[in-house]
Amino acid sequence: MSGVPAARERPAPTVVAGVVERLARDYGARASTNASVREQHGHGEGLADAALPDVVVFPHTNEEVAAIVRLCNAARVPVIAFGIGTSLEGHVAALYGGVSLDLSQMNRVLEINADDLDCRVQAGVSREQLNAELKGTGLFFPIDPGANATIGGMTATRASGTNAVRYGTMRENVLGLTVVTADGRIVRTGGRARKSSAGYDLTRLFVGQEGTLAIITEIQLRLYGVPEAISAAVGQFPDLRSAVQTVIVAMQHGIPVARIELLDELQMRACIAYSKLAGYEARPTLLFEFHGTAAAVKEQAEMMAAIAADHGGGAFRFATAAEDRSQLWKARHNAWYAALALRPGAMGFSTDACVPISRLADCVLETREDVERSGLVCPIVGHVGDGNFHLLVLFDPNDGEERARAEALAQRVSLRAIRMGGTCTGEHGVGIHKLDALVAEHGDDAVDVMRTIKRALDPNDILNPGKTVPPERRGQA
Amino acid sequence: MTAGDPILERWQERVRAAHAARTPLAIRGGGTKAFYGEPVAGEPFDTREYAGIVDYEPTELVVTVRAGTLLADVERALASEGQMLAFEPPHFAPGATVGGTVAAGLSGPRRPYAGAVRDHMLGVRIVDGRGEALAFGGRVMKNVAGFDVTRLMTGALGTLGIVAEASIKCLPVPRVEATRAFEVSADEGIRRVNEWGGKPLPLSASCFAGGRLLVRLSGAAAAVESAIAKLGGEAVAEGAAFWASVRDHAHPFFASARDGAPVWRLSVRSTAPYADLGGETLIEWGGALRWLVAPRADAAKLRAWAWANGGHATLFSAQERAASALHPLPGPLAGLHARLRAEFDPRGILNPGRMGAVA
Numbered sequence: 026m027s028g029v030p031a032a033r034e035r036p037a038p039t040v041v042a043g044v045v046e047r048l049a050r051d052y053g054a055r056a057s058t059n060a061s062v063r064e065q066h067g068h069g070e071g072l073a074d075a076a077l078p079d080v081v082v083f084p085h086t087n088e089e090v091a092a093i094v095r096l097c098n099a100a101r102v103p104v105i106a107f108g109i110g111t112s113l114e115g116h117v118a119a120l121y122g123g124v125s126l127d128l129s130q131m132n133r134v135l136e137i138n139a140d141d142l143d144c145r146v147q148a149g150v151s152r153e154q155l156n157a158e159l160k161g162t163g164l165f166f167p168i169d170p171g172a173n174a175t176i177g178g179m180t181a182t183r184a185s186g187t188n189a190v191r192y193g194t195m196r197e198n199v200l201g202l203t204v205v206t207a208d209g210r211i212v213r214t215g216g217r218a219r220k221s222s223a224g225y226d227l228t229r230l231f232v233g234q235e236g237t238l239a240i241i242t243e244i245q246l247r248l249y250g251v252p253e254a255i256s257a258a259v260g261q262f263p264d265l266r267s268a269v270q271t272v273i274v275a276m277q278h279g280i281p282v283a284r285i286e287l288l289d290e291l292q293m294r295a296c297i298a299y300s301k302l303a304g305y306e307a308r309p310t311l312l313f314e315f316h317g318t319a320a321a322v323k324e325q326a327e328m329m330a331a332i333a334a335d336h337g338g339g340a341f342r343f344a345t346a347a348e349d350r351s352q353l354w355k356a357r358h359n360a361w362y363a364a365l366a367l368r369p370g371a372m373g374f375s376t377d378a379c380v381p382i383s384r385l386a387d388c389v390l391e392t393r394e395d396v397e398r399s400g401l402v403c404p405i406v407g408h409v410g411d412g413n414f415h416l417l418v419l420f421d422p423n424d425g426e427e428r429a430r431a432e433a434l435a436q437r438v439s440l441r442a443i444r445m446g447g448t449c450t451g452e453h454g455v456g457i458h459k460l461d462a463l464v465a466e467h468g469d470d471a472v473d474v475m476r477t478i479k480r481a482l483d484p485n486d487i488l489n490p491g492k493t494v495p496p497e498r499r500g501q502a
Numbered sequence: 503m504t505a506g507d508p509i510l511e512r513w514q515e516r517v518r519a520a521h522a523a524r525t526p527l528a529i530r531g532g533g534t535k536a537f538y539g540e541p542v543a544g545e546p547f548d549t550r551e552y553a554g555i556v557d558y559e560p561t562e563l564v565v566t567v568r569a570g571t572l573l574a575d576v577e578r579a580l581a582s583e584g585q586m587l588a589f590e591p592p593h594f595a596p597g598a599t600v601g602g603t604v605a606a607g608l609s610g611p612r613r614p615y616a617g618a619v620r621d622h623m624l625g626v627r628i629v630d631g632r633g634e635a636l637a638f639g640g641r642v643m644k645n646v647a648g649f650d651v652t653r654l655m656t657g658a659l660g661t662l663g664i665v666a667e668a669s670i671k672c673l674p675v676p677r678v679e680a681t682r683a684f685e686v687s688a689d690e691g692i693r694r695v696n697e698w699g700g701k702p703l704p705l706s707a708s709c710f711a712g713g714r715l716l717v718r719l720s721g722a723a724a725a726v727e728s729a730i731a732k733l734g735g736e737a738v739a740e741g742a743a744f745w746a747s748v749r750d751h752a753h754p755f756f757a758s759a760r761d762g763a764p765v766w767r768l769s770v771r772s773t774a775p776y777a778d779l780g781g782e783t784l785i786e787w788g789g790a791l792r793w794l795v796a797p798r799a800d801a802a803k804l805r806a807w808a809w810a811n812g813g814h815a816t817l818f819s820a821q822e823r824a825a826s827a828l829h830p831l832p833g834p835l836a837g838l839h840a841r842l843r844a845e846f847d848p849r850g851i852l853n854p855g856r857m858g859a860v861a
């Protein structure tokens with residue numbers, strides 16, 4: 026396709042100074058050029074080396090966001106939406122400087138419509154805050170990526186988590202949005218209705234666009250009844266294939282398991298040591314959680330136990346009491362820290378490839394061998410029901426060669442997943458780290474289309490430039 | 503997916519030629535949803551020659567199908583493995599194709615509980631308005647690599663690209679299904695389905711018409727039995743046939759529509775109170791979807807009511823066609839549509855006007 030946009034450059038310092046001055050005048054203390062504030066906004070929780078914005082501004086209303094975006098669009102200065110900074114792929118790094126738009130002060134739950142099973146929140150509301158405000162309504166918002174991310178950030182990165190098999194991801198649970206477009210217009214997509222809009226599905230286009238097509242300011246979310254009963258179970262397996270096969274059979278039976286988590290031998294060893302789990306062995310392990318009525322939960326757990334037993338899943342244990350359950354899930358939630366404790370002083374990052382479930386065991390085992398050859402220490406956890414797994418790559422931050430080896434290993438995981446018919450990213454998104462893998466996955470032609478969508482909606486390339494879609498085809502500088 | 507297929511290459515050549523000559527193309531499959539959207543004047547472009555199941559691996563719960571494949575053939579293949587398309591797509595008549603199902607983006611009775619067409623779309627192959635064959639998404643359940651073009655294509659009525667192939671998520675057929683009936687008023691029917699919708703009950707469909715509320719329960723035996731014990735109601739013997747009739751508008755409510763009376767589709771928040779809008783109403787989707795037989799002249803009134811209740815009103819079918827069947831979009835939204843349309847189909851040759859003023 027013609028008209029490939031040129032790579033962006035940093036705006037001229039005088040232009041940036043003009044924008045900073047204007048923001049300072051309009052927003053006073055809510056526009057900060059303080060070095061530590063800028064530093065804090067220059068990176069997420071991933072590996073990215075920080076790239077600092079020139080100024081951080083804290084808007085309170087849709088109209089303020091629109092005014093800031095209009096100002097930046099006129100001056101062609103980058104605007105990077107920022108929630109709470111838990112993204113993992115360098116999404117918030119200000120590669121070309123510009124304005125970090127911190128939405129954390131837009132943190133009101135605007136409506137809770139208990140009867141309609143939906144709510145409307147501002148982008149800066151955090152996941153835990155929303156669930157705290159839902160207490161007493163009998164409803165909850167199930168998507169849980171682990172971190173206490175903002176709903177705006179979760180929407181922009183199309184987040185999911187451990188219970189996607191049952192409740193879906195942000196894609197299925199966002200009913201509508203208010204966004205500010207690159208030209209500073211406030212646009213509402215979707216709405217209260219389930220089949221929301223006439224016309225194209227812009228809501229879905231804006232979910233997962235990583236702040237590159239529009240700034241998300243309000244989100245209408247689907248809510249769920251708090252399950253009447255919850256129970257958990259653990260099964261330990263002789264090998265990884267048996268564990269994965271157990272999950273495949275369960276999916277074939279349509280057992281609506283709320284969560285299914287896989288921990289490999291190494292991760293299990295780490296969790297036993299870190300969370301002091303008694304009575305478990307360092308073997309491939311599945312954690313299950315069932316949601317529903319008391320009768321349904323009991324039936325699901327029994328069916329699951331029978332399937333696990335067929336696959337050598339001995340010692341299938343149930344945990345119905347809340348404290349037993351929370352011990353197990355706490356251990357899963359702390360898997361990251363448990364992994365880090367395998368190698369004190371190490372830093373880590375996580376891959377998030379996703380493959381067709383029939384290839385999951387192959388992909389994990391091939392990856393295991395690759396890890397052994399690399400000489401690194403990398404436990405594995407997985408949301409097996411989706412074919413999604415995380416390799417937790419540990420490396421010595423003071424050893425440049427080792428870090429390069431770790432990054433090369435992660436790159437091979439992406440390409441392996443793509444080769445097996447999967448994706449380089451099932452959860453964390455593209456950001457800056459997976460731009461090459463994106464092209465490997467979709468091909469240049471499909472990525473060209475994404476580029477033209479970007480150009481159509483953000484012709485001046487001000488919205489989070491340099492992320493999600495590579496700015497140009499390789500070799501076409 | 504199948505690149506370099508001779509039929510697909512012919513499609514590309516034809517679209518390239520149409521692009522060069524600015525010839526509008528009227529894309530069609532079985533024509534079972536030709537009534538939906540605005541009429542298109544163009545050279546017929548029939549997708550049915552590109553048919554067949556490309557890949558179906560039951561353990562993956564994914565089927566990859568060419569656009570011209572009959573929906574009935576896909577459903578039969580899935581049923582033989584104990585699986586289904588959970589969004590319960592309407593056929594309306596024999597001959598419905600997968601391409602039409604994706605392009606129309608219409609879902610059936612199970613939609614509020616199992617998700618819409620778009621929620622089950624994992625990947626698409628399209629031919630865009632320049633004749634380029636492009637593939638998006640894939641065959642895995644979770645994918646956050648880049649913009650969600652797959653969903654953008656779903657329900658775009660062919661105006662962003664000709665759907666050539668789709669990878670669609672399948673689900674196991676529920677072990678047990680039961681339908682229960684309740685004699686209630688419309689208000690009470692809306693109240694009940696909303697209340698039940700917030701509870702951990704295995705609801706999978708609802709339909710209120712003529713003073714009777716019917717709900718379907720689907721799931722494991724114990725879950726369905728305990729739900730029946732909670733809800734009560736009277737057993738309906740021919741449940742499967744009843745829901746198929748709602749799905750395909752063969753239900754007696756739609757009899758006048760078959761004779762050409764205008765049928766409106768009002769998509770609103772599920773708790774919107776029952777309103778006497780001057781015609782008979784059938785209510786689905788736990789209250790979120792209201793079918794109404796009412797004259798075209800009522801458009802302004804119906805659209806105002808739907809808008810006030812968080813949704814929109816579409817003139818779904820009518821013998822006599824007129825402009826503005828689809829709910830008009832507010833200005834800024836229409837602008838975004840136009841910009842996207844211009845990128846995928848710069849000369850506006852794909853189903854021009856099918857989406858009304860937008861595309």
